[in-house]
Amino acid sequence: MGNFLASMPGAVAQGLIWGIMAIGVYITFRILDIADLTVDGTVCTGAAVCAILVTSGVNIWLAMLIAAIAGILAGALTWFFHVVLGIPAILAGILTQLMLWSVNLKIMGGANVAVSSRTFNVLLTQMDVPMSLIFLGIAAVVIIAVLYLFFGTEIGCAIRATGCNGAMSRAQGINTDVMKLIGLALSNGIVAVAGAVLCQYQGFSDINMGKGAIVTGLASVIIGEAVIKHISKNFAVKLAGVFVGSVIYWIVYQTVVFFKVDTDLLKMLSALLVAVFLGVPYLKKKIGGKKVKGGAANG
Secondary structure: OHHHHHHHHHHHHHHHHHHHHHHHHHHHHHHOOOOOOOHHHHHHHHHHHHHHHHHOOOOHHHHHHHHHHHHHHHHHHHHHHHHHOOOOHHHHHHHHHHHHHHHHHHHHOOOEEEOOOOOOOOOHHHOOHHHHHHHHHHHHHHHHHHHHHHOOOHHHHHHHHHHHOHHHHHHOOOOHHHHHHHHHHHHHHHHHHHHHHHHHHHOEEEOOOOOOHHHHHHHHHHHHHHHHOOOOOOHHHHHHHHHHHHHHHHHHHHHHHHOOOOHHHHHHHHHHHHHHHHHHHHHHHHHHHHHHHHHHHHO
16 A cells, blocks of 8 residues: 555656646637547657757757647647638548657657656756656646636637637637637647656657547546536636546556556546546436426426
């Protein structure tokens, strides 16, 4: 049990890092109402760009900024496929994700790039787990605060309106195509930052590190919503809930690993969890509707 408890801080750190990625998923999935699969590729893009730049002597902060820009460009490409070429959003994300696989291989010059503690001049590679938790906790608060303020602006409200009702938004004079561009770019920029932070924490960038990220992100969003839905409907609380959901997800993952459950099944369990949380509200509504109709008929 002591070893199990000792592994929890590392699980929380992983949860906070992937929580940054899940925030990007939340923006497209909940705010824009778009199922964007680009994130599976963008995580690796952020990690690859950051690793290559830092191993070349670039300052870590500049490397993370460039990684974010790379993610923004990936989101813009998905927008181009979806809005300009008229490709369905889910297929547009898949196409960008496939393209990023080749791009990421070219960036890294191979399947992975190792980064030792001597390579990085600051941040997570030189920190122990407690310090990493403090840094990641502060990062989470900053991200929540910045997004809360941004989505309270005129542009942020326009993005939220676009996801809520595109037709009504256009009738109010909102350029929904531009709002989708901003939303997809912002989402994938944040996801790329998560990849850059992850490569620092793990000490390497790998072509497979974003595989299944969309499932992890959706699981984090849905678990977080289940936890905080009775607490508050405040937007900042909802964003915080995404981090909470991600931490819970990784604690469960660490528990599975510790008790030697087959980790190959974790992605399947995550997918089933997402399916249950998405499907149950629909089934409850459907069953409730039948009961109401039945009651009306009996009356």
